[in-house]
Amino acid sequence: MGVIDKNTAVLKCPQCQVIETLTALEKGSVYGSAGWGTFSTSKHFDVVTNDRGPAGPEITTAKCKQCNCSAVVENR
Ligand SMILES: [Zn+2]
DSSP, X not given: OOOOOEEEEEEEOTTTOOXXXXXXXXXXXXXXXXXXXXXXXXXXXXXXXXXXXXXOEEEEEEEETTTOOBOEEEEO
């Protein structure tokens, strides 16, 4: 059985208190994984992603577009 996996990253700016959740979906089927899509586009942050292959992408760093400070990144 193919299970479509999903990576979720929560970004939070400590200055503006803006919180945004981004997701990346695995392009799977019953025949197995066909790789991963990229994270959805962030409205509030400039993000840097890291491709971990079969485990899918994760967000390593994010910067708030508004105040230019580093966001807190939590990959779930
Ligand atoms: Zn900010």
